[in-house]
Amino acid sequence: MKRLIIALFIMIFAVSCGDSGSKPSDASSVDIKTVTKGFIDQLKEEHKGKVMIVNFFASWCPPCRGETPDFVEAYNKNKDNNFVIVGLSLDKKPSDAAKFLDEFKVTYPVYIADNALGSEMSISTIPTSLIYKPDGKLFDIVVGPLTAKELDIIAGSFKE
DSSP states (O other): OHHHHHHHHHHHHHTTTSOOSOOOOSOOOOOOOEEOTTHHHHHHHHTTTSEEEEEEEOTTOHHHHHHHHHHHHHHHHHTTSSEEEEEEEOOSSHHHHHHHHHHHTOOSOEEEEOHHHHHHTTOOSSSEEEEEOTTSOEEEEEESOOOHHHHHHHHHTTOO
16 A cells, blocks of 8 residues: 555656646746757857756746756856856746746746757656757756756866
8 A cells, every 4th residue: 555655646746747737827028039949959059168958847847946946056156167057948838937037036048949849859858958068969868857966066067
């Protein structure tokens, strides 16, 4: 019986990032650019020479909400040291993403990723973070939230 309860708890947690349908109302007027297939290549070119984390998230995802303060802190602490974070929101309404960015005082660039971009990158679970080396090559894909300690390690990696 104990195993059944644990298994049910794990299943509930695993699907907690599904679209719950209980999203905030359109409270924000911030305009966030929508991006599509091929955008990651543009980012790699734009941020060549920097360690880059591309984080797929959504405002309604509890683990995404949990990691965002650490992302903001890591970005603010390391943005002048060849480190960048780019957020790609999978929210259906840009206003939901804008409200989230305001709530967490997000300072790094964030875009709305359309379904084609998510499919191109094979994103099936959020949060998912793609970590790129300064030469633009993919170093790692992390499915699930990143901790403050992990972000510090990533930000300090690949120093010349």
